[in-house]
Amino acid sequence: MNNEIAAIYADGWGRLVATMIRFTGGDWGLAEESAQDAFAQALRTWPSAGLPDQPLAWLTTTARRRAIDVARRAAVERDRLPQVAALPVGTDDAEIPDDRLELVFTCCHPGLSHEAQVALTLRCVAGLSTAEIARAFLVSEKTMGQRIFRAKQRIRHAGIPFRVPPPHLLPERLSAVLHVLYLLFNEGYSGDPRLCREAVRLGRVLVALMPDEPEAMGALALMLLQDARRPARQDGAGDLVVLADQDRSRWEPDQIAEGADLCERALRRGRAGPFQLQAAIAACHATAPDLAGTDWAQIAGLYGELRKVAPGPVVELNRAVAVSMTAAGPAAALRLVDAIEGLHDYHLFHATRADLLLRTGQDPAEALDDAIRLAPTEAERRLLIGRRAAARRTGPRTGPPSRPPAAG
Known part of the structure; x- marks a missing residue:
């Protein structure tokens, strides 16, 4: 059961947080707190009661009720929450809006530093704990917590909108989003492999949400192709193995095939960008x-x-x-x-x-x-x-x- 809940968390955390940010009128702290409480309640309830038919709807309803309770205790319900009724438990998961794209673009807003962009993406979209992010970037949990807090305050005080940017700003802003994901991937490639997995997973989310953007496909292809070679990059003693000496039988053939196919599909669009070209280079190496x-x-x-x-x-x-x-x-x-x-x-x-x-x-x-x-x-x-x-x-x-x- 815990493995099933973990899978729901990995796939649903970003959607739930994004939904709650919109529901609370942009209160990131309350949104995260409500999402955390909903998953905590699921861990207490689901092992004995069984998985609900619509897990995300159950979590959303629970998180909304928690947010309303907090607002009532603070006696500011009318100011902090829009007049939206909580979803009934029976609502279908598919009826819950997928606001992750808005969340990704907000976390990667150019008004935030790169450090803040990466930290917010990991925390709010990927669902890593502050302690996990701190360990990955070799800083104290307190330092990382302050970094995330300042980023959220910056979003609030600067009035950064929770939305996908208008079409004329999309190419520039998409580039920033992809840069953050690839920066996250590189941090994991030279250190914590969990960050590689999260970057690839978020890349898949972005491609699913923006299927007509070849650069998003190129970025995902590049990460898949590079990650496919990771098992052979170190020997048993932890020493790096150069490309010429790597055991290519240890490379991941399914990832290579998927990455090469994505790269080819992206390049067919006729708008070759930096990530597509880097993916094409990686494909040359991976398929040789x-x-x-x-x-x-x-x-x-x-x-x-x-x-x-x-x-x-x-x-x-x-x-x-x-x-x-x-x-x-x-x-x-x-x-x-x-x-x-x-x-x-x-x-x-x-x-x-x-x-x-x-x-x-x-x-x-x-x-x-x-x-x-x-x-x-x-x-x-x-x-x-x-x-x-x-x-x-x-x-x-x-x-x-x-x-x-x-x-x-």
């Missing part, structure tokens, strides 16, 4: 039989298209990596890398330079030392230390690489 069978020329071309719609130094760095694996070779790629500005505090910039220096017969020691110094995780540091030891044993070399310079 091995490193030698990877279509690096196509990947370099896709990065060339990506730099047109989303220019930036990291795109240039990744394009240089792809170029190094084509007929142009590492010398041409090294010239591209040396022309990049703004990445000297980024460990993969120096790791890439070290690989290219080694492959062009030059000493990579200084670049590797810089990469090790800047590595953000112990696993990446150990990988780079291993490369430095190998470079000292073998010395500079020329020719094709045994692996791309970055972990997969």
Whole structure:
């Protein structure tokens, strides 16, 4: 029974909170409190009484009654709640409006900082506890609680509307929403896998709610394709395994197939955006039989298209990596890398330079030392230390690489 309730929570939390925010006239605190109380009541009641025919309707009715009770105790019912009767328990789940899209866009409003956007999305849409979010971002529960509280106050005091933006603002705002989801995914990819799962789940929700938006499909495809390779990214000791050395039989074939199909469907719309192009690149990697069978020329071309719609130094760095694996070779790629500005505090910039220096017969020691110094995780540091030891044993070399310079 608890597993069934957990599944209902995962799917229904965001819908219930969104419904209650609208019902309470924008009182986020009361909305969350009422939703929490409804699920607590379900945990007490359902194991003995059994699941109701319409769980979401039951939860919504319970949450609304709780909100009304709180308002009555505060003697401000007329000001805080609209004149809406509570739904009867027998109401069908399908009759309850799905306001999650409004909730997602409100959590990701450009008037909020990125930190606040991610924290609110995790708390209000995904339903993670404040303690869980704090652990994921390596801050205290008190600090994260204050961050979420300030974000809610900002929404209230700034009059940020609970709605999907009008059509002329949608492309810009959708980009911010997708950025938050992908930021959430990346946090999980290098740390807590629960965040990856939540990002993918929210991506599915967004695609279901906005089926005609190819960039939403592209973002979901990208996350699925990258997450499919995660089981092979670390060995038994927790050390990173680079793409060339990964056991591809451990990749998730169903996720790869789904991600590649989503990417193809999105690109057919003829409006290729940054997430669609990144998904296409990830699909090239995920569907290749091995490193030698990877279509690096196509990947370099896709990065060339990506730099047109989303220019930036990291795109240039990744394009240089792809170029190094084509007929142009590492010398041409090294010239591209040396022309990049703004990445000297980024460990993969120096790791890439070290690989290219080694492959062009030059000493990579200084670049590797810089990469090790800047590595953000112990696993990446150990990988780079291993490369430095190998470079000292073998010395500079020329020719094709045994692996791309970055972990997969």
